[in-house]
Structure formats: C-alpha cells, structure tokens
Amino acid sequence: MRKNTGSILIFIYCTLSLTPLVIFAVDFFTITGIPGILKYRTLLILKNTLIQSLLSVFFAFMISIPVSVYLSNKNNILTKLADLTIFIPFFFPPVSAGIAISLLLKNTGLNYTLFAVVLAHVFYNTPIMVKYISESLKTLDKEALSAARMDGANEIEIFTRITLPQISDGIFKGGFLVFTYCFVSFAVILSVGPIKYSTFETAIAGALSGSIDLSRAIGYVILQFIIIGIVNFLLPHDTGTCRSYSQTISNKQHTICKLLTLVFVFFEIGIVIYSIAFSFFDPVLKIFDPSPFIKILTPGFNKTFPVVKGIINSLIISGLSALITTSFAYILLTVRNNTTDKIILLSIGISGAMTGVTYYYMNVKFGIPFFILLIAGIISITLPIAYSFMYDNFKHFDSDIIDTAKIDGANRIDIFRFIKFPLLKTTVVGTFLQLFTIAFGEFTISFTMKIQNYIPVASVINYNIGLKRLFRESAAMSSINILIVLTIFTFSNIITRNKD
Amino acid sequence: MYKNLIILTIAVIIICGCSKKQQKETLTIYSYSSMGWMNQTIKPLFENKYNCTLIIDTNFTDTGDMLSRSIIEKNKPKADIIIGLTPSTLIKAKKENLLQQYKSPNISRIKDTKLIFDDKYYTTPYDYAAIAVIYDPEKIKDLNSFSDLWREKKKLILIDPRSSSTGVDFLLWTTAIYKESWKDAWKNLKEASLTVTPGWSEAFAKFEAGEAPMMVSYATDPAYSFEYYGTSKYKAFIPEEGGFIQIEGASITNGTKHKKLAENFIDYMLSDEFQDFIPTNQWMFPVLNIELPKSFDYAVKPEKILQPDINTITNIDKYIEEWEKIFY
Numbered sequence: 128m129r130k131n132t133g134s135i136l137i138f139i140y141c142t143l144s145l146t147p148l149v150i151f152a153v154d155f156f157t158i159t160g161i162p163g164i165l166k167y168r169t170l171l172i173l174k175n176t177l178i179q180s181l182l183s184v185f186f187a188f189m190i191s192i193p194v195s196v197y198l199s200n201k202n203n204i205l206t207k208l209a210d211l212t213i214f215i216p217f218f219f220p221p222v223s224a225g226i227a228i229s230l231l232l233k234n235t236g237l238n239y240t241l242f243a244v245v246l247a248h249v250f251y252n253t254p255i256m257v258k259y260i261s262e263s264l265k266t267l268d269k270e271a272l273s274a275a276r277m278d279g280a281n282e283i284e285i286f287t288r289i290t291l292p293q294i295s296d297g298i299f300k301g302g303f304l305v306f307t308y309c310f311v312s313f314a315v316i317l318s319v320g321p322i323k324y325s326t327f328e329t330a331i332a333g334a335l336s337g338s339i340d341l342s343r344a345i346g347y348v349i350l351q352f353i354i355i356g357i358v359n360f361l362l363p364h365d366t367g368t369c370r371s372y373s374q375t376i377s378n379k380q381h382t383i384c385k386l387l388t389l390v391f392v393f394f395e396i397g398i399v400i401y402s403i404a405f406s407f408f409d410p411v412l413k414i415f416d417p418s419p420f421i422k423i424l425t426p427g428f429n430k431t432f433p434v435v436k437g438i439i440n441s442l443i444i445s446g447l448s449a450l451i452t453t454s455f456a457y458i459l460l461t462v463r464n465n466t467t468d469k470i471i472l473l474s475i476g477i478s479g480a481m482t483g484v485t486y487y488y489m490n491v492k493f494g495i496p497f498f499i500l501l502i503a504g505i506i507s508i509t510l511p512i513a514y515s516f517m518y519d520n521f522k523h524f525d526s527d528i529i530d531t532a533k534i535d536g537a538n539r540i541d542i543f544r545f546i547k548f549p550l551l552k553t554t555v556v557g558t559f560l561q562l563f564t565i566a567f568g569e570f571t572i573s574f575t576m577k578i579q580n581y582i583p584v585a586s587v588i589n590y591n592i593g594l595k596r597l598f599r600e601s602a603a604m605s606s607i608n609i610l611i612v613l614t615i616f617t618f619s620n621i622i623t624r625n626k627d
Numbered sequence: 628m629y630k631n632l633i634i635l636t637i638a639v640i641i642i643c644g645c646s647k648k649q650q651k652e653t654l655t656i657y658s659y660s661s662m663g664w665m666n667q668t669i670k671p672l673f674e675n676k677y678n679c680t681l682i683i684d685t686n687f688t689d690t691g692d693m694l695s696r697s698i699i700e701k702n703k704p705k706a707d708i709i710i711g712l713t714p715s716t717l718i719k720a721k722k723e724n725l726l727q728q729y730k731s732p733n734i735s736r737i738k739d740t741k742l743i744f745d746d747k748y749y750t751t752p753y754d755y756a757a758i759a760v761i762y763d764p765e766k767i768k769d770l771n772s773f774s775d776l777w778r779e780k781k782k783l784i785l786i787d788p789r790s791s792s793t794g795v796d797f798l799l800w801t802t803a804i805y806k807e808s809w810k811d812a813w814k815n816l817k818e819a820s821l822t823v824t825p826g827w828s829e830a831f832a833k834f835e836a837g838e839a840p841m842m843v844s845y846a847t848d849p850a851y852s853f854e855y856y857g858t859s860k861y862k863a864f865i866p867e868e869g870g871f872i873q874i875e876g877a878s879i880t881n882g883t884k885h886k887k888l889a890e891n892f893i894d895y896m897l898s899d900e901f902q903d904f905i906p907t908n909q910w911m912f913p914v915l916n917i918e919l920p921k922s923f924d925y926a927v928k929p930e931k932i933l934q935p936d937i938n939t940i941t942n943i944d945k946y947i948e949e950w951e952k953i954f955y
Contacts, residue, residue, distance in 0.1 A: 155699075168948075171955050233838055236781070239822040317825050322787070322954040336692040337789035338944055339719055341699075431667065484699070491700050577686040577696065591660065591686075598832065 133462040137470050140455070144474060144507040147485035150492065152345050160342020163334075164350070173354070176326045179241060180309035183248035187305050188298070190249065191256035194391045197384035198257065199264035209388055212254040212395040214616045216308065217512070217565040219399060219609070224251060225318020227398045232319075243319040248309045250398060253391070255308070256301040262519060263297030264290075282380070299362050300515065307355055307475045313571060327351040332480045332575075348481045355476025359469060403609060406602035419603035423592075432595075434604060437588035438611070444498075444584065445566035448505040453559040455506070456513035457551075460521040471514045479508060483575025497578045504572040509562050516561060520554040560619030564612040653680040654888045657697065658710035659687045660828075664908040669901060677891055688826055690716045690792045697725050697880065704882035707889045712750050712876045713792050715799070715943045721749055726878040729890055733897035738916045742874055750876030753896045754911035757870040757929045758796050759846035759863040766840035773804055773812070773866040776841070777819035784833055784842035785816065788947050790825045793873070795943060797843045798950060800871035803933035813953050823954065834861075846870070847910045849925040854907065863927040870929025875911070 198206050215224075228247045232238040267290060275285050291298075313328040325333075327347045334344035409416040423434045459467060486500045524547075532542050548555075570586040579587050585608055593601035658665070663685040670681045687693035690711045697709055701723065712720060720726050730748040737743060742752045760776060760783070767782070769775070776783060788794035805812045821839040824830040834842040846863040853859050877896055879889045895901055902913035906920055913919075939946060 168951065168955065229833070229838065230836060233836075238838070317829070322823050322951075333787075333789040336689065336695045337787075337791075338947065339691060339695050339698060341695075431663075488699055491703055491705075577684075577692075579686045580682065580684050587686075591663075593828070593832070595660075595663070598835075 133459065133464050133467045136455075136459050136462065137467050140459075140474075140507075140510060141470065143503060144477060147489050148345075148348065148477075148481065151485040151488050154488075154492075155341040156345045157342050160340065160346060163340055163343035164346035169347075169350070171323075172325055172327060172330055173350075175324050176310055179244050179248070179312075179324050180306050182241075182245045183252065183309040184302050184306050186245060186249045187253040187256045188302065190253050190387070190391060191260050191301070193384040193387040194253075194257050195260035195264055196380070197388040198261040199267075200381070200384075205385070205388055205392060208392045208396060209257065211613075211616070212392065213258050214254075214564060214612060215395055215399065216251050216255050217561070217568070219251075219402075219568075221247075221251065221314035221318065221570075224398060224402075225315055227402050229319050230401075231398070239319060239321050241321075241324060244312075244316065244321075244324050247315045247319050248305075248312065250395065251315065252305040252308055254395065255304050256298075257391075259297040259301030259304075260294055263294035266523075267293055300518075303359065303362055303472065304475070304515070306358060310355065311351065311476065311478065313480065328478055328480060331478050335480065335484060335575075344481065348478045351478060352473075352476050356473050359473045359476075399609070402602065403606045406599060406606045409599070419599040420607070423600050423603050423607075428600075432588055432592050433583045434585075434588055434592075437583040437585040438607070440582055441567050441585040442611075444502055444505065444582075445563045445569075448502045448509065448566045449559050449562035451502070452506050452509045452513045452562055453555060456510060456517055456558070457555060459510075459514060460517055461547075463518075463521065468518075471511050474507070475511045477507070479571035480575050482507060483572040483577075486572070487576045487578070497576070497581050501573065501576065501578070501582060501584075504576070505566050505569055508569075508572065509565055512565060513558055513562055516558045517551075517554055520551060524551070557619045560615050564615050564619075567612055567615075568608065651678060651680045652885055652888055653682060654708070654885050654892060655682045655706050656684065656708045656710060656892070657687065657693050657706040658683065658685050659689050659693055660685050661909065662710060664904070668904050668908065672900065673892065673895060676895070677888060679888055689790060691790065694720055694723075694725075698723050701725065701882075704880050706880055707883040707885050708877055708879055708892055710753070710875075710877040711792075712878055713796065713873060714744050715795050715940050716792060717745060717750050717876065717878075718941055718943075720878065725881055726750070727881050727883075729879050729893055731890070731894050731897055733894050736897055737914045739914075742914050744874050744876065750878040751893050751896065752874050752876045752914050753901075754905045754909055754913060755872050755874040756911040757846035757865060757872050757927065757932075758793065758800055759844060759848070759865050759870070759927060760841050761834070761844040761848045761861045761863050762842075763840040763860075764862050770864045771867055773801075773868050774815070775866070777815035780818055781821045782839050782841050783816070783820045784830045784839045785820045785823045786827055786830050786843050787823050787825050788950060791827060793827045793843065793845075795947075796871060796873045798946060799935040799939060799943070800933065802939050802946065803871060803935040804866075804868045810949060810953060813950060817953055845873075845910065846927040846929070847912070847923070849927065850906075850920075850922040851910050853925045854920070854922040859925050865927055865929045869931035869933040871933055871935075872929070 194209060198209055224247060228243060228250065229238050232243055232246075237243055271289050271293075272285060275289055280288070310326065311328045312326050313332065316324060316326050316329050327350060331344045331347045331351075334340045334347065406419055407415060407417055422428055423432070429435055459471070482504050486504045489495045489500055490497055528546055528550075529542055532546055537545070568586055569584075570590070573584045573587050574590065579591070585604070589601055589604045589608065592604060656665075662683070665683050666685070670683055673679070674681050684706070687696065690713060693709060693711060694716055697704070697706060697720070700706070704725075709720075709725075717726075726749045728748045729751070731751055734743065734748075734751065737752065742755055744750070744752060760770075762770065786794035786797060788798040801812050801816075802809045822833070824833065827844065830842045831844070833839065834844075841864075844863070846865060848861060849859045849863050852861050877893055879886065879893065883889050897915065899915065899917055902915045902917050905911055905913040906923055912923075912926075
C-alpha cells in the first residue's frame with residue numbers, strides 16, 4: 128500500500144514535470160534533427176563537462192572535509208557563518224558570482240580558463256558538500272571511534288576505516304548534487320567559462336535561440352537527462368548511518384580545521400560582500416553613494432523597471448510554490464522507498480532552460496495561465512531539493528512511536544497532529560523557508576519563459592536593469608534581494624537550530 | 628416589475644454595446660531588449676495617433692531569441708510585428724514562413740536604396756550602423772589593419788555568433804575581408820581574445836570593468852560616450868580593409884489579425900517622428916535623412932563598405948559550426 132502510494136505520487140510528479148517536454152518534442156522534434164546531435168561536438172561537450180564537473184566535485188570534497196569536521200564539533204560564530212553559506216548555491220545570483228570571480232582573477236591570466244570555471248563551481252557548491260558531510264559527521268557512532276582508539280588505531284586508520292564508511296551516505300548525496308549542479312551549469316559557464324567548457328545547458332540555450340534548432344535542443348535535453356540518470360543509478364543509496372552521537376577531535380586537528388573553516392568562510396562570504404559593496408560605492412568618483420537604492424524605488428524608475436511589483440510578485444510566487452513543494456515532499460517522504468529516492472534525485476538533471484520554454488508552450492497550446500505555469504515550473508525544480516533537505520529527518524524518524532500510538536488507538540489524523548507534525552515541525556518550517564528563498568531567487572525558468580510583461584519577477588527585473596547598463600542600480604536591487612533572502616534564511620536557521 | 632426588468636435588460640445591452648464599441652484594437656510587437664526605449668517614447672505616441680493599444684514585448688535577449696519564440700508560436704502567433712531582423716535572421720524567418728510581404732508607401736523616403744536588404748519586402752529597414760571594434764585609446768594605439776587586432780594576446784572581447792546577431796555580423800565581416808582564409812583569421816582572433824560573451828551587454832560590462840581594452844561593438848559607440856560622459860572615452864576602429872554595415876528591419880507576421888494596424892506601424896517607423904528617436908535611443912543611424920544630434924559627429928563612418936557573399940549569409944549555420952570547431 129505504502130509502496131503503491133509512493134509510486135502513484137512519483138507518477139504524478141513525473142507526469143507534471145515531463146508532459147510539457149513530451150508535448151513540445153512531439154510538435155518540434157524531427158528525425159532530420161538527429162544528425163545535429165550525433166556529431167563530434169557532442170562528445171567534446173560531454174568530455175569537457177565531465178572534466179570540469181569531476182574536478183569541481185573533487186575540490187569541493189577536499190575543502191569540505193576539514194570544514195565539516197569543525198562544524199560537527201563546534202557551535203560558535205564561525206560555525207554559524209559557515210552554516211549561512213548554504214544560501215549561496217541556491218540564491219546568490221550566479222551572474223554576480225561570475226562577475227566577482229572574473230574581477231578577482233583579473234590580470235592573473237587565469238580568467239576564462241578551466242581554473243576559473245572550477246573556482247566558481249567550488250565557490251558555489253562547496254556549501255552543499257559541507258552541509259551533507261557535516262550532517263553525516265554529527266551522526267557518527269562515538270563508541271566505535273573510542274573502541275578503535277583503545278585498540279591502538281591511529282587517526283588516519285580511524286578516518287578511512289570508521290569515519291568515511293559512516294559518512295559515505297552524505298558524501299555520495301552531496302557529491303551527486305555538486306556533480307549535477309556543475310554538469311548542468313549555465314550562468315557560471317557563460318560568465319567565466321571559455322567556450323571549450325560549454326555544458327549541455329549552454330548548448331541547449333544556443334540551439335534554442337542561436338541556431339534555432341529545436342530538435343537539437345531536445346536531443347541535448349534527453350542526453351543530459353540520461354547521463355545524470357546513469358550517475359544517479361550508479362551511486363549507492365541509503366547505506367545507513369548511526370545517529371545522534373558526536374565525535375571529538377584533537378587540539379591540533381581543531382586548530383587546522385578552524386583555520387581552514389576561517390579561510391572557507393572568508394572566501395564564500397567575501398565574494399558576496401564584494402558584490403553588495405558595489406551598490407554603495409561609486410567606482411568612477413570613488414565615493415560612498417547609496418543613491419541607487421533610492422532611485423530604484425522611485426515611481427519613475429518603477430514605470431520602466433517594476434522593481435516593487437517584481438519583489439511583491441516574487442514573494443507571492445515563492446510563498447505558494449514553497450508551500451506546495453514542502454507539502455508534496457512531506458507526503459512523498461512519508462511513503463518513500465528506493466524508487467522515489469532515485470527518481471526524485473534524477474529530476475535534478477532536467478534542463479532549466481528547456482523547462483521554461485516547454486512550460487511557456489503550454490500557454491501557447493492550451494492557454495494555461497502563466498501564473499500557474501511559473502509556479503508549476505518552480506515546483507518541478509525545487510521538489511528534489513525539498514526532498515533532499517527533509518530526507519534525513521524522515522529516514523531516522525523513530526517509527527516505534529507511531530506503532531505505539533497505533534496500538535493505543537490513534538488514527539492517522541491524530542498521529543499527524545500530535546506526533547509527526549510536532550516532531551518534524553522545525554524541519555518542515557525550515558525547509559519551507561529555505562525553498563522560499565530558492566524560489567525567490569529563481570532565474571532560469573522565469574527568464575526563459577519571458578513573461579515579464581505579464582508577471583514581472585525580481586530576479587529577471589534585476590537582470591534587465593543590468594542589461595541597460597545600470598550596473599549600480601542592478602547591484603542595489605541584488606542587495607535588497609539578498610537582504611530579503613538572508614532575513615528569511617537566518618529565520619529558518621534559528622528555527623532549525625531551536626530543534627537541536 | 629416587468630417594466631423594471633425590461634429597462635434593466637435594455638440598459639445592460641446598451642452598456643455592453645458601448646463597451647464593445649470602446650474596445651481598442653491591440654497591436655503586439657516583439658523586439659529585443661535594446662528596443663525597450665519604445666515603451667516610453669513610441670507607445671504613447673502611436674496609441675494616441677491610432678486610438679489603439681500597443682504591447683511592446685522587449686524581453687528577448689537577441690533577434691535569435693525573438694525568432695525562436697515566434698517559431699514556437701507559429702500556429703497561434705501572439706506578435707503582429709517583429710522588429711530587429713537582420714539579413715541572416717530574415718532567411719530563417721522566411722524559411723519558417725513566419726512573415727508576410729508589405730511594401731510601405733514611405734519606403735521611397737529611405738535615403739539609400741542599398742539599405743533595403745529584401746527586395747521582396749518581407750522586411751522594412753529602420754536603422755543601421757557599422758560594426759566596429761571599440762577600444763580604450765590610452766591602452767591601444769596605432770590600429771590600421773584588421774590584423775592589428777591580434778597584435779597582442781587576450782586584449783579583445785568577442786561576441787558569440789551562436790547567440791548574438793552582433794556576433795553573427797562580426798563573423799560575416801571577417802568572411803567579407805578574408806574570404807576563404809577566414810578560419811585562419813579566427814585562429815588569430817582566438818589567441819587575441821580574452822573571452823567570448825553570449826551577447827553585447829555582457830561584453831560591454833566586461834569592457835567597462837576594464838577586463839580588456841577592446842571589444843566588438845558598433846561604430847556609433849563614441850557618440851554614446853560623448854552624450855553620456857562628455858568625452859569620447861572610447862574610440863571605434865574600422866580597419867582599412869573596409870567596414871561592415873548591420874541593417875535592421877521590421878516585419879509583419881503571417882498570422883496577424885490586425886494587418887491594417889500593423890501596416891500603419893511599419894509606415895510610422897519610416898516617419899520623421901519615429902526616426903528622430905533612433906540616434907539617441909538605439910544608438911544607430913536612422914534610415915531617413917533627418918538631422919542627427921551633435922554627438923553623432925563622433926560616430927565613425929566606414930570609407931569602404933564590404934558585402935559578404937550571399938551564399939555565406941544563406942549558409943551562416945555552417946559557418947558558425949566551423950567557427951565553433953576553432954573554439955572547442
């Protein structure tokens with residue numbers, strides 16, 4: 128029964144996510160488009176995308192280990208700041224990150240090279256790896272560690288033979304997400320990447336708007352999806368970990384980890400601050416000047432660039448999509464099985480650019496309102512994130528309590544009201560708020576749907592301001608967006624921490 | 628009771644009839660983002676003149692982007708007019724059967740018949756400018772020949788022809804200069820380039836940030852620089868081999884339900900009122916003989932104009948594919 132419900136829900140999700148693509152493919156894919164995909168260029172895209180993705184995963188992993196060890200052992204201002212960096216991969220505009228990194232590497236000769244791509248991806252995605260590994264480290268079996276030490280095992284042996292196997296779940300899950308985000312990278316590649324390191328996602332955008340070869344675009348979408356699928360199915364899932372223990376580290380290790388965490392926080396937060404500072408500082412006159420903040424809120428400016436309307440729309444759309452996604456993920460997790468785990472993670476490989484175009488096509492073909500399509504598009508890309516965020520808490524939920532309640536005669540509603548919801552409330556609310564921030568900053572779908580005349584949203588309005596050479600005004604709007612997101616994000620962190 | 632009901636029914640019919648009468652015709656225009664200025668300037672003027680509603684959607688990054696959307700909407704078109712077609716994108720639009728012919732009575736007012744790039748009138752030219760390389764004169768000196776562009780490494784910002792019409796025109800320019808050996812020129816350009824951006828705006832952002840002292844742009848940029856900064860902060864370079872002119876056109880779509888109004892708009896684009904807005908908003912030359920602002924004294928005009936081979940324009944996708952191989 129439980130398995131069936133999970134399968135039905137997954138079927139509904141797949142139908143909602145894939146139907147627009149299938150309908151689009153039926154109308155626009157032609158056999159003559161196949162030669163466009165079966166070219167040496169496709170192999171080169173695959174090879175170079177794999178190189179940059181694997182290198183990014185490797186370096187993100189190497190940096191994550193000491194930072195995660197420190198985070199799982201300490202609770203101070205540094206760990207709070209390191210925790211905060213998780214908002215970067217999901218909200219911080221990749222275009223801003225790209226500009227900041229290209230300015231950072233200016234005059235070094237490293238700009239627009241593989242190094243720049245990997246650096247940008249490491250900046251972007253290491254916080255994901257840190258989150259997963261540090262969460263896994265918090266669940267280490269302390270008794271096994273003590274026993275190994277008593278038996279004379281050294282720290283390297285303990286790490287490789289006890290710690291690593293126990294945190295492998297977090298490593299694989301974090302590694303898969305980092306790999307996928309690098310593999311489907313779009314804005315980072317366009318900002319700091321050389322053409323050689325184009326991804327399928329940039330090739331899809333090129334085929335959609337440059338060569339206007341819709342068949343080739345659909346072919347790339349399918350290829351990308353298959354590759355992410357293969358990686359997902361090859362990775363071990365659900366290796367099982369122990370729970371609610373903490374390990375201890377020696378003073379020497381502590382100092383090294385603290386130092387590396389400090390460097391990590393400085394690097395991550397530094398790039399964000401650098402981007403925000405641009406809105407307060409006039410680079411031509413070299414003076415402090417907050418006037419762009421006032422300008423973007425004036426009625427005249429809003430007539431051309433509806434900043435206020437965009438922010439309000441984004442708040443409404445984010446609220447609704449986060450609410451639906453969190454509820455759906457909650458229900459899905461209560462009936463989860465290995466199939467749901469694999470399919471949900473696989474859907475991260477769906478092209479964002481293509482999602483925007485195919486959802487727009489649903490309006491052209493069936494007249495479905497843009498508002499519904501935009502929310503549906505955001506749900507389809509945020510559901511895997513919601514699922515992943517709540518996964519551990521559901522996986523380790525003590526089912527004995529439920530069984531006891533059932534024996535005591537509690538029905539499903541009672542179990543939800545008095546047991547499940549109170550215990551999982553903080554996780555659910557925290558996930559809702561985090562999804563809210565992700566949806567608020569969502570760019571790819573809103574941008575490719577090109578519906579700003581009907582529903583202006585904050586991220587695209589900001590992009591349009593930048594296009595008109597109003598770079599400081601664009602930076603000011605980015606700062607306001609970041610402030611909104613950071614406020615919500617900090618709030619969600621406080622809620623989540625209260626749980627602990 | 629019945630009397631009141633009859634009066635109410637008649638009143639409802641009259642109100643509905645009146646509201647139907649007052650319903651204005653709506654004309655929808657697609658263009659790319661640089662044409663956004665039309666919403667503040669052209670829209671109110673045209674709406675007053677023809678008592679209609681004008682929707683100008685400029686949310687497209689480039690002509691290709693706009694064309695892609697028009698293809699998707701081919702069976703249920705939303706746009707009545709598409710603005711910004713160049714010779715290479717016109718070929719694609721015609722191939723997809725997106726456009727209809729219209730010869731405006733104002734076409735005779737165009738100052739040079741060479742600007743009419745489609746003799747079947749599927750498109751009407753409205754502006755033009757020479758493609759150029761703009762540069763910081765403090766960092767780059769003595770530019771004469773095209774090959775001077777690759778004198779130094781990593782100094783030039785190029786624009787991707789796969790995603791930008793400016794990029795396509797720069798590629799066409801190189802084929803017009805170097806003919807069969809255009810690929811060798813691009814191998815040199817690759818070495819000279821710092822990066823290739825997806826569009827003009829991204830290139831300009833990097834150029835303004837000082838990442839490189841040269842970028843592919845337009846010969847009218849010094850006019851912009853003079854208008855906004857009071858100096859010709861950057862200069863435009865057109866090599867001695869000759870310049871390349873980018874011409875943009877507007878077309879009526881095949882499925883329009885407002886043909887007459889669409890024709891009125893095309894006529895209006897060839898009026899002095901519309902053309903007056905072109906120089907200081909689009910930073911291109913108008914196609915009619917109108918007085919130009921003083922800043923346009925700084926816009927560079929090529930002494931010799933090169934035309935790419937028509938086969939090159941027709942087979943531009945193959946050229947882009949070859950170009951791609953050089954960069955992969």
